[in-house]
Amino acid sequence: MIRLRRALLSSVTTGLLKDYTDDIRRQATEKERKDRAKELWANRRQVRPALLGGLAEMAPGHERCMYCGDSQGTDVDHFEPKSLAPLRTFDWLNHLLACSFCNSNQKRNLFPVAADGRPLLVDPTAEDPLDHLRLVLPLGTYQGLTDRGRACIEVFGLNARAVLVKGRRDAYVTAWNAIELWRIAMDKGQRDKATEIVRVSWNRPLVDVLVAMFHQSGHPAADALFAGEEEVLDHLRDSELRSAFLHFRGLSY
Structure with a gap:
């Protein structure tokens, strides 16, 4: 949700x-x-x-x-x-x-x-x-x-429905891949491609995963929440990336 x-x-x-x-x-x-x-x-x-x-x-x-x-x-x-x-x-x-x-x-x-x-x-x-x-x-x-x-x-039944739990795990991987692709596109100056990556990311099912990623990356306990996934956290903390993704949804996490 x-x-x-x-x-x-x-x-x-x-x-x-x-x-x-x-x-x-x-x-x-x-x-x-x-x-x-x-x-x-x-x-x-x-x-x-x-x-x-x-x-x-x-x-x-x-x-x-x-x-x-x-x-x-x-x-x-x-x-x-x-x-x-x-x-x-x-x-x-x-x-x-x-x-x-x-x-x-x-x-x-x-x-x-x-x-x-x-x-x-x-x-x-x-x-x-x-x-x-x-x-x-x-x-x-x-x-x-x-x-x-x-x-x-x-x-x-948010945890009792196995299809939702598995879907969220897959959505986490997909969201992480999208963030990496956004960074690559921006580094190459491909701004239109980067914008399209943002749009598609927010239009996928189980977008609560992407929201949770940005929300938790700004949490005081973010280092603990992303323990072992420091590379993900570094990307999520990138101010340019946060602005691009969060502005699209009107969020301020």
Whole structure:
């Protein structure tokens, strides 16, 4: 998971979403609100293209899932499930792009909360997941830094799905190769080629690996985090390289 910026919807779509929400709010009981929300969501043809388009614009890579970062995002997921919060069914701030596996097999209606009622899952459009999760780069596994990070690992199966772990390990090698190729291209004065390397690097699946590399290289404990991989760390600390890669995504790690 990586930090994402919430896209803006058109005034027409925003108005339609409000109309749907007002319709749900007019229902007399909670059960009626849930039933009406379910009915309206099943017939959301007027807003579905705009919602998917906005989410695709926000998503990492080529419309990757906002949870696992690997598969194509095909579903509009409700961060807070509509079965628990019917009034948020058409709330744009409650919509994320998910692959069918994360949405239907992993998250489903799971929405763990802390003792004080606060959500334990992390919304990557509202805060930085790196405050709660640390990727162990050579292993391809996540560590939970907080209860919320640990909840994300469990609910989305971030470590339990072998294909994700292996994919992250491979993505680490691929990202490292891209960084080396960028340096070679710049040393040869091939700036257009270097720019293309940056673009392609950010559009690959599992881009959370690349984000973690730059984030951890600026950490006070970077020397320990990259023990045995000093050459990687030296490249990641190169100010010119950091500027080229991070500016492309609007990051400041």
